[in-house]
Amino acid sequence: xxxxxxxxxxxxxxxxxxxxxxxxxxxxxxxxxxxxxxxxxxxxxxxxxxxxxxxxxxxxxxxxxxxxxxxxxxxxxxxxxxxxxxxxxxxxxxxxxxxxxxxxxxxxxxxxxxxxxxxxxxxxxxxxxxxxxxxxxxxxxxxxxxxxxxxxxxxxxxxxxxxxxxxxxxxxxxxxxxxxxxxxxxxxxxxxxxxxxxxxxxxxxxxxxxxxxxxxxxxxxxxxxxxxxxxxxxxxxxxxxxxxxxxxxxxx
Amino acid sequence: xxxxxxxxxxxxxxxxxxxxxxxxxxxxxxxxxxxxxxxxxxxxxxxxxxxxxxxxxxxxxxxxxxxxxxxxxxxxxxxxxxxxxxxxxxxxxxxxxxxxxxxxxxxxxxxxxxxxxxxxxxxxxxxxxxxxxxxxxxxxxxxxxxxxxxxxxxxxxxxxxxxxxxxxxxxxxxxxxxxxxxxxxxxxxxxxxxxxxxxxxxxxxxxxxxxxxxxxxxxxxxxxxxxxxxxxxxxxxxxxxxxxxxxxxxxx
Numbered sequence: 001x002x003x004x005x006x007x008x009x010x011x012x013x014x015x016x017x018x019x020x021x022x023x024x025x026x027x028x029x030x031x032x033x034x035x036x037x038x039x040x041x042x043x044x045x046x047x048x049x050x051x052x053x054x055x056x057x058x059x060x061x062x063x064x065x066x067x068x069x070x071x072x073x074x075x076x077x078x079x080x081x082x083x084x085x086x087x088x089x090x091x092x093x094x095x096x097x098x099x100x101x102x103x104x105x106x107x108x109x110x111x112x113x114x115x116x117x118x119x120x121x122x123x124x125x126x127x128x129x130x131x132x133x134x135x136x137x138x139x140x141x142x143x144x145x146x147x148x149x150x151x152x153x154x155x156x157x158x159x160x161x162x163x164x165x166x167x168x169x170x171x172x173x174x175x176x177x178x179x180x181x182x183x184x185x186x187x188x189x190x191x192x193x194x195x196x197x198x199x200x201x202x203x204x205x206x207x208x209x210x211x212x213x214x215x216x217x218x219x220x221x222x223x224x225x226x227x228x229x230x231x232x233x234x235x236x237x238x239x240x241x242x243x244x245x246x247x248x249x250x251x252x
Numbered sequence: 253x254x255x256x257x258x259x260x261x262x263x264x265x266x267x268x269x270x271x272x273x274x275x276x277x278x279x280x281x282x283x284x285x286x287x288x289x290x291x292x293x294x295x296x297x298x299x300x301x302x303x304x305x306x307x308x309x310x311x312x313x314x315x316x317x318x319x320x321x322x323x324x325x326x327x328x329x330x331x332x333x334x335x336x337x338x339x340x341x342x343x344x345x346x347x348x349x350x351x352x353x354x355x356x357x358x359x360x361x362x363x364x365x366x367x368x369x370x371x372x373x374x375x376x377x378x379x380x381x382x383x384x385x386x387x388x389x390x391x392x393x394x395x396x397x398x399x400x401x402x403x404x405x406x407x408x409x410x411x412x413x414x415x416x417x418x419x420x421x422x423x424x425x426x427x428x429x430x431x432x433x434x435x436x437x438x439x440x441x442x443x444x445x446x447x448x449x450x451x452x453x454x455x456x457x458x459x460x461x462x463x464x465x466x467x468x469x470x471x472x473x474x475x476x477x478x479x480x481x482x483x484x485x486x487x488x489x490x491x492x493x494x495x496x497x498x499x500x501x502x503x504x
Contacts, residue, residue, distance in 0.1 A: 010294075013452055013454060013472075014454060014456055015277070015278075015281070015294075016281055016291045016292065016293075016294070017281055017282075017285055017291070017422070017424070017452075017472060018277075018278050018279070018280075018281030018282030018283075018285055018291075019424075019456070019470070020278075020456065021275070021278045022274075022277070022278075023273070025267070025270075025274070025296070026267075026270050026272075026273045026274075027270075028270075029267070029268055029269055029270030030269075030270030031270075033269055033270055039268045039269070039270075040268065040298060041268075041295065041296065041297055041298075042262075042267075042268070042294075042295065042296035043293065043294065043295055043296075044277070044293065044294035044295075045293055046292060046293075073434050073435075073455075073457075074434050074435040074438045075434055075437075075438045075441055075442070075454070075455050076438065076441065076442035076445055076453075077445075077453075077454050106435075110435070110436075112435065112436075112438075112439070113439065114434075114435050114438030114439055115435040115438075118435075149457060149459075151459065170269070172269070172271075182325050182326050182327055182366075183326040183358075183362070183364065183366050183367040183370075184362075184364075185327075186326045186327045186328065186364075186366030186367075187364070187365065187366055189327055189328060190327070190328035193328055193329075200265055200269075201328075201329075202265060202266065202327070202329055203325075203327050204266060204271070204272070205325075205401060207401075207403065218271070220265075220269060
């Protein structure tokens, strides 16, 4: 059985303008990989309704799971929720349990129209609990809509994860070596990749501010025997190049 | 005249697996914005030839500039360059000036087949100088192919930037306020956005580890008079909510 696939849609002008450094993709990529869900694509798109609707509809047909981050707050540019309703062709309407939850969260008189938008969901959506700031995310079909603020997104993903299922966890094994160059190991590494078509074998150069540099060599896959064999071959390759193989990623 | 548009294609399994935190998008987004080139979309895709070819061809038809990062090193999974050749329907062939440059850079006997791949470019490509590690990026048509290693990518962008042209620089003005909630300001902020359809007006909550929290309010655009007016209205909005407007982004 092949693992389920996923993509992420990052919705937000603030990423495209450079104002904000996205950190949600790395979090989700890591968590999904450990659950055996393969992240295959990420798109960063602006807060434009037509773009959001078309992107959601294109990607929910192509991947088993679509995760969106951003655009579910109370302000005028928070249009993800209504766009997802439109993508699914369902009404965008007040969700009574979420209305009750949010009404109780705010001081009397503070649960204004803007905040009520955060309890307005596509019909049929299942809320994703938000233990940080109450206003929920939601799932509809295979689309999971989450906040953009990293702390809230992470809490929502924790709420959502048990319902996602998954596949065979993807594991990786890493060896690094100092003063090793990719150009010197490329031919040997390709032979290792060719010998293990079930794995994803890669090399990643690093360079630290204090001048330490080298390459990390990594094999990734779901079969432990294949991973062990590839690791032994990577170690032998490094030794054959007169360098010292060191376990794991290079220190920061 | 409207500003030219751009997208970025981040090519690399290491981003999709969570191994590596991308930092190139924020750098490019910021630099392009300051040059008046609007970043409209980012895609992160795996090292799969068909995906790279199709994505390059889709996006080069839609945007004025396409920037790619990653996949131009010497190893087996560095397939960006040959894929771009295929996307343009041109041969992928040794580029003599780059061969000469790289041959001179390596010790005798070290300019092996893997390293010669880095001097193999789509026919008609114009090299992008790499002052860090010599192996060039390149432009072909409106597609600009750069390294994934941030220090090298930045140096390549510096080499490339003067040839890109640009438009009216996008400027932004930011005011923040502590203990302000988005839900309280949403209605007022929407009025400011509606009054300035030429601007992009947004609010971004922040929360610091020491507990300081609030919202940054930002207007972005190319018209200084409109930006000044919007800024004054943002300041008045904050004051009307009994908070203190503070110039600029909140401190880290």
